[in-house]
Amino acid sequence: MIGAGPSGAAAALFAAQGGQRVMVFDKQSFPRDKPCGEGLMPSGRLPLRELGLEDAVLSGGAPPLNGVQFGLPGREPVEVPFPEHDGERAGLGIRRLGFDARLAERLGHHSRIQFSPQTEARDVRTDADGVATVITAAGEVRARFVAVADGLRSALRHRLGWTVGPRPPHRYGIVGHWTMDAPVDPWVRITFDTGLEVYEGPVAGNQRMVGLLCYQERMGEFGGRLESRYREIVQALRPEFRNAEMIGPVSAVGPFWYQASTVAQDRIFLVGDASGFTDPITAEGIATGLRQARAFAGALSSSSPERDYRLAHRRLTKDPRRVASLLLRLSRTPALVERGIRAHRRAPQTLTKLLGVGFGYWGFDRITPREWVRLFTGR
Numbered sequence: 068m069i070g071a072g073p074s075g076a077a078a079a080l081f082a083a084q085g086g087q088r089v090m091v092f093d094k095q096s097f098p099r100d101k102p103c104g105e106g107l108m109p110s111g112r113l114p115l116r117e118l119g120l121e122d123a124v125l126s127g128g129a130p131p132l133n134g135v136q137f138g139l140p141g142r143e144p145v146e147v148p149f150p151e152h153d154g155e156r157a158g159l160g161i162r163r164l165g166f167d168a169r170l171a172e173r174l175g176h177h178s179r180i181q182f183s184p185q186t187e188a189r190d191v192r193t194d195a196d197g198v199a200t201v202i203t204a205a206g207e208v209r210a211r212f213v214a215v216a217d218g219l220r221s222a223l224r225h226r227l228g229w230t231v232g233p234r235p236p237h238r239y240g241i242v243g244h245w246t247m248d249a250p251v252d253p254w255v256r257i258t259f260d261t262g263l264e265v266y267e268g269p270v271a272g273n274q275r276m277v278g279l280l281c282y283q284e285r286m287g288e289f290g291g292r293l294e295s296r297y298r299e300i301v302q303a304l305r306p307e308f309r310n311a312e313m314i315g316p317v318s319a320v321g322p323f324w325y326q327a328s329t330v331a332q333d334r335i336f337l338v339g340d341a342s343g344f345t346d347p348i349t350a351e352g353i354a355t356g357l358r359q360a361r362a363f364a365g366a367l368s369s370s371s372p373e374r375d376y377r378l379a380h381r382r383l384t385k386d387p388r389r390v391a392s393l394l395l396r397l398s399r400t401p402a403l404v405e406r407g408i409r410a411h412r413r414a415p416q417t418l419t420k421l422l423g424v425g426f427g428y429w430g431f432d433r434i435t436p437r438e439w440v441r442l443f444t445g446r
């Protein structure tokens with residue numbers, strides 16, 4: 068396993084649960100931070116529970132998330148509750164610094180897992196004898212299967228020649244944390260402005276994550292003054308933060324929209340962001356990574372692991388990607404956001420159903436033609 072972020076760690080833990088012996092390499096030491104919106108969508112809770120990790124995350128103070136509030140600056144947002152599915156409704160706000168450290172700790176204590184942090188994988192290949200080989204900073208390792216979970220800009224996917232993207236228009240994320248003396252608001256909130264969105268959610272105690280998701284044309288504003296421009300934009304579009312204190316560094320990441328020409332071939336598998344990532348706007352990257360991790364481990368015991376994983380991966384990602392593309396269309400045009408908000412006031416179920424498509428709960432056919440027309444015309 069290459070990478071011990073949520074996808075790689077979960078894939079290792081699921082594989083070990085299935086009886087495999089696993090080696091995990093990560094180039095960083097833990098705890099380490101990762102720029103992220105830090106909302107675990109409800110569809111990610113079952114895999115977490117199956118790994119016996121949900122209680123630990125809850126007792127670490129992860130606040131519940133009821134749904135998403137969408138709005139325009141200075142206007143009252145509309146609330147779109149998460150859909151209920153298999154008794155699951157709430158997501159969780161998870162501070163990545165603690166969440167990823169907890170996963171790494173679990174890797175370190177598992178009897179079937181050998182975890183090597185601070186060990187970079189430099190290459191991966193399948194030899195002529197059909198054995199997969201990982202070249203790490205500490206030497207070569209041969210394995211029956213290799214899962215590559217090294218994140219959005221996966222260097223190993225690139226070395227395999229499987230990278231597609233990034234596709235324009237390029238988008239970037241700029242992320243920081245704030246503390247606020249106010250009760251925890253259990254909603255993810257997205258405020259749409261021209262060329263960017265402010266994305267915020269509670270993570271732990273009175274901390275809130277606030278991210279800016281920006282199109283390329285707004286990035287010039289941050290040249291040489293990332294932190295001060297970030298602060299200005301957040302406080303202008305979300306005046307509540309004028310009384311909040313910013314804590315820790317501000318980090319930038321992107322561009323997004325990477326895909327892979329294949330996600331499994333010759334005993335090498337891509338899991339999580341390494342297997343493709345559209346955009347943070349749907350906030351389902353971690354949940355999807357956890358579900359791919361479970362599919363990867365399940366495929367190992369089949370007679371055709373690569374084929375089974377490719378099929379499962381497609382099932383898990385096809386519709387969520389289409390929902391992300393749709394929301395991106397909306398985000399590009401404030402007039403469309405306005406119509407979406409009007410449509411929501413008339414038929415509050417439509418956006419909840421759309422979130423359900425994004426979580427992989429059901430297909431697009433759950434939304435009626437009438438609801439589609441209303442969503443895009445507001446009438």
Ligand SMILES: Cc1cc2nc3c(=O)[nH]c(=O)nc-3n(C[C@H](O)[C@H](O)[C@H](O)COP(=O)(O)OP(=O)(O)OC[C@H]3O[C@@H](n4cnc5c(N)ncnc54)[C@H](O)[C@@H]3O)c2cc1C
Binds near residue numbers: 338
């Ligand atoms: C701005 C932003 C906001 C987001 N908001 C949300 C959200 O609200 N909810 C959500 O679910 N998702 C969100 N996402 C997506 C989410 O962050 C990712 O989907 C998630 O982190 C993917 O996990 P991963 O394990 O696949 O990759 P990562 O978390 O990136 O982990 C990859 C790991 O691989 C290691 N690694 C890299 N290269 C090597 C190498 N060569 N050798 C060894 N180790 C290596 C890294 O050190 C790292 O630990 C957001 C993303 C961004 C950028």
